[in-house]
Amino acid sequence: VKTVIYNISELVTMAPLAKAQKFTHIIHDDLGIVQNAWLTIENDKIVDFGDTKLFDLKGCRLIDAKQGIVFPGLIDSHTHPVFAGSRSHEFALRLDGKSYQDIAQLGGGIRHTVLKTREASTHQLADSTESNFKQMLRYGVTTIEAKSGYGLSVESELNQLRAINLASAKTWQRIIPTCLALHAIPDEFKDEESYVKEMTEVLLPRAAHEKLAVFVDAFIENGYFSARGSEIWLKTAKNLGLGLRIHADEFSDSGASELAADLNAHSADHLQFACDRGIEKMAKAGVVATLLPGTSLYSGIPFTNGRKFSDAGCPVAIATDFNPGSSPFDNLPFLAAMAGVHGKLRASEILAGITWVAAKSLNLQHKVGALATGYQADLVLHHCSSIHEWLADMGKTPPSKILISGKEVS
Numbered sequence: 084v085k086t087v088i089y090n091i092s093e094l095v096t097m098a099p100l101a102k103a104q105k106f107t108h109i110i111h112d113d114l115g116i117v118q119n120a121w122l123t124i125e126n127d128k129i130v131d132f133g134d135t136k137l138f139d140l141k142g143c144r145l146i147d148a149k150q151g152i153v154f155p156g157l158i159d160s161h162t163h164p165v166f167a168g169s170r171s172h173e174f175a176l177r178l179d180g181k182s183y184q185d186i187a188q189l190g191g192g193i194r195h196t197v198l199k200t201r202e203a204s205t206h207q208l209a210d211s212t213e214s215n216f217k218q219m220l221r222y223g224v225t226t227i228e229a230k231s232g233y234g235l236s237v238e239s240e241l242n243q244l245r246a247i248n249l250a251s252a253k254t255w256q257r258i259i260p261t262c263l264a265l266h267a268i269p270d271e272f273k274d275e276e277s278y279v280k281e282m283t284e285v286l287l288p289r290a291a292h293e294k295l296a297v298f299v300d301a302f303i304e305n306g307y308f309s310a311r312g313s314e315i316w317l318k319t320a321k322n323l324g325l326g327l328r329i330h331a332d333e334f335s336d337s338g339a340s341e342l343a344a345d346l347n348a349h350s351a352d353h354l355q356f357a358c359d360r361g362i363e364k365m366a367k368a369g370v371v372a373t374l375l376p377g378t379s380l381y382s383g384i385p386f387t388n389g390r391k392f393s394d395a396g397c398p399v400a401i402a403t404d405f406n407p408g409s410s411p412f413d414n415l416p417f418l419a420a421m422a423g424v425h426g427k428l429r430a431s432e433i434l435a436g437i438t439w440v441a442a443k444s445l446n447l448q449h450k451v452g453a454l455a456t457g458y459q460a461d462l463v464l465h466h467c468s469s470i471h472e473w474l475a476d477m478g479k480t481p482p483s484k485i486l487i488s489g490k491e492v493s
C-alpha cells in the first residue's frame with residue numbers, strides 16, 4: 084500500500100546530504116527543506132517527495148500533516164539503558180562537592196550499578212530496558228544505540244546484551260547493541276591487563292558468534308582503561324567484524340581521540356579534552372565526534388567545544404549518554420539544543436547531528452537519518468509550523484505521529 088503524507092508546512096529531508104554522502108561543514112541549505120510538501124511511502128521506504136502538485140490518491144493511505152512539519156526520526160547514538168538500581172543519592176554527593184572519581188572511590192559510580200545489575204535476571208533487565216526505549220519514543224527517537232557495560236564479567240555482559248536484544252524485539256525502534264565490557268575494571272581483577280585479556284579472549288568471540296553486538300566500546304580514561312591497554316580489545320573486535328566506538332578524553336587527554344582515528348572507529352564520544360592533533364586525525368579519518376552535553380549539565384564538567392570539531396572537518400553528532408549516574412536525561416532535542424548553546428554549533432549542525440550524522444556514526448547512512456528516496460520511512464510528524472520552532476521547543480511538545488519503516492507506531 085502506498086502512503087501519502089500531505090499538507091506538510093516544512094519537510095526536512097536531509098536529501099542533499101544523503102545524495103552527496105556529505106557529513107561535515109553542514110549548512111542550512113544542506114538540510115533539503117521543502118515548503119508546502121508531500122511525501123510518499125511504499126512498504127517501508129520513502130519513494131518520493133515534493134512541493135504542491137496534484138497526483139492520483141486513489142487507493143492510497145492518506146496522512147494529513149495539518150500544516151505541521153515532518154523530519155527524519157531522531158537517532159540517539161550513545162545510551163546506557165540496561166541497568167538495575169538507582170544512583171539518585173549520588174546527585175546530593177555531587178552538590179556537596181564530590182567529583183565523579185571521588186564518588187567512585189566511595190563505592191558509588193559504575194561499580195554500584197554493576198552490583199545491582201548482576202543481581203537482576205535477563206527478563207528484569209529486558210523489561211526496564213524496553214521501558215527506557217519507550218520513553219525515548221516520546222521525543223521522536225526511532226533509532227537507539229544501546230550499550231552493555233554494567234556486567235563486567237563474561238556471563239553478566241552477555242546477559243545485558245541478551246536483555247537489549249529481547250527489549251529490541253518488543254519495540255518498534257531500531258536498536259543497535261554495543262558491548263562496552265571495558266567500562267570499569269571490576270573488583271575481581273587486579274589489573275587492566277588481565278581483565279582486558281579475559282574480555283577479549285572469552286567474551287568477544289561469544290558475543291560475535293551469537294550476534295549480540297554490532298559495536299564494541301571502551302572507556303579510555305585515567306583510573307579506567309588506557310589507550311594502550313584497550314588496543315587489543317578494539318583490534319580483536321574489528322577483526323571479528325564489529326565496529327568501534329570509544330568514550331574518549333572526557334576528563335583528560337588520554338590519547339583516545341588519536342587511537343579512534345588510528346583504528347578508524349565509527350565514533351569517539353565526549354571529547355572535552357581531545358588535543359588538536361587528535362581532532363585533526365579524527366577529521367582525516369572521518370571519525371564522528373559525538374557530543375554528550377548531558378554529563379556536563381548534570382555533573383558540572385566542561386562542555387565540549389563542538390565548533391572546534393566542526394571547523395576542523397569532523398562529522399559532529401549529539402547523543403544523550405542516557406545512564407543512571409552521570410546523565411539521566413533521555414530528552415535528545417533538549418540536549419541537542421544545549422550542545423548548540425554551549426558547544427557553539429549552528430541549527431543546521433544540531434539537526435543533522437541527531438539524524439544524519441548520528442546515522443553515519445552507526446554505519447546506517449544508507450538506510451536512515453534522511454528522508455530521501457530509498458531510505459527507510461522512519462519519520463516524525465510534529466504540529467510546529469517550522470523546524471526552527473521545533474528546535475526552540477526543546478522536546479517539550481511530543482510528536483503528533485511517528486512512523487518507523489512506514490508503520491505508525493505512535
Ligand SMILES: [Zn+2]
Nearest residue numbers: 161163330404
Ligand atoms: Zn557513555
